[in-house]
Amino acid sequence: MSAGPPVAFYVHVPFCLSICPYCDFAVVAGRAARRDAGRVAAFVAAVRTELDLRADGLDRAYPAGRPALQSVYLGGGTPSLLAPAEVAGLLDHVARRFGIAAAAEITLEVNPGRADRGDLRGFHAAGIDRLSLGVQSLHAGDLRALGRRHTPSDVVDAVSEARAAGFGSVNMDLLYDVPGQSLASWRSTLDAALALEPEHVSAYALSLDDPDAEGLTGPFGDHLPLRRGARAWRDRARGSQDQDRAAEQYEAASDRLAGAGLRRYELSNWARPEHESRHDLAYWHRDPVEALGPGAHAFDGDSVRRWNAAPLEPYLAALSPSDGRPAGLPPGGEERLDPDEARAEAAILGLRLPEGLDQALLVDPALEPGLRWGLATGLLVDSQGRLRLTPRGRLLGSELFMRLLPAPAADPGGQARRGTATLIAAEIMI
Ligand code: SF4
CATH class of the missing domain: 3.30.750.200 (Transcription Regulator spoIIAA)
Incomplete structure (x- = not known):
């Protein structure tokens, strides 16, 4: 990455x-x-x-x-x-x-x-x-x-x-x-x-x-x-x-x-x-993506995801100011994944694809417990050097994906924002 x-x-x-x-x-x-x-x-x-x-x-x-x-x-x-x-x-x-x-x-x-x-x-x-x-x-x-x-x-x-x-x-x-x-x-x-x-x-x-x-x-x-x-x-x-x-x-x-x-x-x-x-x-594949428009998410291909705020009028006001100020980027935010979050996100996305994951990830200390749980419960199969979802795993993937995520950090400011990896897992319905 x-x-x-x-x-x-x-x-x-x-x-x-x-x-x-x-x-x-x-x-x-x-x-x-x-x-x-x-x-x-x-x-x-x-x-x-x-x-x-x-x-x-x-x-x-x-x-x-x-x-x-x-x-x-x-x-x-x-x-x-x-x-x-x-x-x-x-x-x-x-x-x-x-x-x-x-x-x-x-x-x-x-x-x-x-x-x-x-x-x-x-x-x-x-x-x-x-x-x-x-x-x-x-x-x-x-x-x-x-x-x-x-x-x-x-x-x-x-x-x-x-x-x-x-x-x-x-x-x-x-x-x-x-x-x-x-x-x-x-x-x-x-x-x-x-x-x-x-x-x-x-x-x-x-x-x-x-x-x-x-x-x-x-x-x-x-x-x-x-x-x-x-x-x-x-x-x-x-x-x-x-x-x-x-x-x-x-x-x-x-x-x-x-x-x-x-x-x-x-x-x-x-x-x-x-x-x-x-x-x-x-x-x-977690490739770098540029994204424009209200609510759009861009990704740098590694660890930084930024988004534009969703409301339309502030978006227009920033980019087409009516008071003579120069145009500026619209309001929004940025999320920086730590290495464990980035690896978890890559693993979850990889498991959604038929090629699955390299078996070598079984020695990654952050991913190993979740992957071994998936193998033990029959949600994953290990074949030809790849870890893939089984038919049952495709139905219950979210159970496995949640186990691959790092434990949530404390939220000192009370401004909880779902991490992207959590968001991806949470949006997987089956
Ligand atoms: S779900 Fe309905 S309201 Fe939302 S973008 Fe699609 S058509 Fe528009």
Whole structure:
């Protein structure tokens, strides 16, 4: 592990037409997300200023030059609310200041609704070569339960438009352990998704955290406070989640997706050959990642993770000051992992991948007790010099991951912020 210049680049676009009650991202909706309100244009201008400021800092840190980016990912939020000309301008700016490798993967997240998915032909012409669709479900009842704006037929239309626009790489994000979702309705979602022949599928259990209780909100936090309605929805939804059903749903996904020729290349991600997400692999391999926009997280590839605060208006005020001051970097924070935390994080991320970990880590004093526990309980198998999750380990991985983390340090200031390794483990639902 060593720090280096970024090889992957993320931009968080913080607008949606409405807010889903389970949403954990830094997002504003309503008037702020409407083009005529001016916040979208203000954001695009601000993020381009942030891009220059971050690039200036990297130019100073790496005067001999930096490698071209291997991936660019416009996520959110709903980045498909941007106009193709804004996306093209942003990509051009990234290319000028960071360089984009000829074979780089360039992804845009798209919501499937007619009003959200934007001009897919225009995005393709702007240089996007991969779409990630926020499908979540192809069951109308599940979509209503999740507060989503789109219908299953919107998904069919979005995929058809994507193909007509020339996209040869389409991901579908799916959610299970949704309130009211049966094993049968989840299977029907998987079948309907596979009928649309995506090249990549991500399937995650619905996660219902409380960012306020976890100390992630506030002026420098990377999450926005929960609204009262969303808190009530989550309290109700938690009551109808079921770990045993979630385990069956995960196994159903594994069977169906493998049967359709998609290989599991990460615990919750499946792809056809050559369509694995290079951007997400950069996170799992702990490569250096640059990240712009409210709530976005960057990583130096070794031990430093920094984030921008989630609130939009302070982000805009810092980058586009109205009082004549020069633009400055937005508010945010930084976390420095100690060597034990960094090794634990690398081990957890490595175990999420099919290649697993080098068996030599069994002599690492910080990791050995957890890894031996995993072997003794049958969650891990040791074969051909590698430690890998077993099928049971894939279901109960979080039990093992928590044991790999260093004991939590005292929090003298009472300003508890989850360490990243803890956060990663806590967000693993199965
Ligand atoms: S569409 Fe996605 S980003 Fe937007 S509110 Fe819903 S979950 Fe959040």
